Amino acid sequence: MRLSGIFAARIWLMHTFTQYMYMENNTRRAVPLSGTYPVPQEESGTRSLCQECGAPVYGRPDKKFCCDSCKNRWHNRRARSSRLFRMKVMSALEKNYRILSDLLVRGTDKVEVSTLGQMGFDFYHITGYRKVRKSAEMWCYDIRFTVTESVVKSIRKVEYL
Numbered sequence: 001m002r003l004s005g006i007f008a009a010r011i012w013l014m015h016t017f018t019q020y021m022y023m024e025n026n027t028r029r030a031v032p033l034s035g036t037y038p039v040p041q042e043e044s045g046t047r048s049l050c051q052e053c054g055a056p057v058y059g060r061p062d063k064k065f066c067c068d069s070c071k072n073r074w075h076n077r078r079a080r081s082s083r084l085f086r087m088k089v090m091s092a093l094e095k096n097y098r099i100l101s102d103l104l105v106r107g108t109d110k111v112e113v114s115t116l117g118q119m120g121f122d123f124y125h126i127t128g129y130r131k132v133r134k135s136a137e138m139w140c141y142d143i144r145f146t147v148t149e150s151v152v153k154s155i156r157k158v159e160y161l
Ligand SMILES: [Zn+2]
Pocket: 050, 051, 052, 053, 054, 055, 065, 066, 067, 070
């Protein structure tokens, strides 16, 4: 099996670094590059790989990144994907709200579940849900509606103030 270039380079870097550590702890005696030799547990110091770049991480056992810039990159990416996810949810809710509002403007308070689905309504993105006997009461912001197996009915805007 062939290793990819990056993976092979990473293995080589780890190998070289481990060897350097070994030399430091053995009065800088030259150690052959190839061949096996024991690396004492405490002296190797390697506990995990950087979550961002995959380089070996040295130091505290719970350390996850090799440096601050890797740590920042990882956290920034995670914050970005969380923000994107929230934006998708918000736009799905907005779309649902627009569909329900349009129905109300046209004076419609009842529609087939399948028709609402065809209009692009997404039943997974609502702001409230309550089970009522054989149906469900749902909210999309201030619009409330009742959902049975085949029909969405009693669509109305709820006055909160
Ligand atoms: Zn790193």
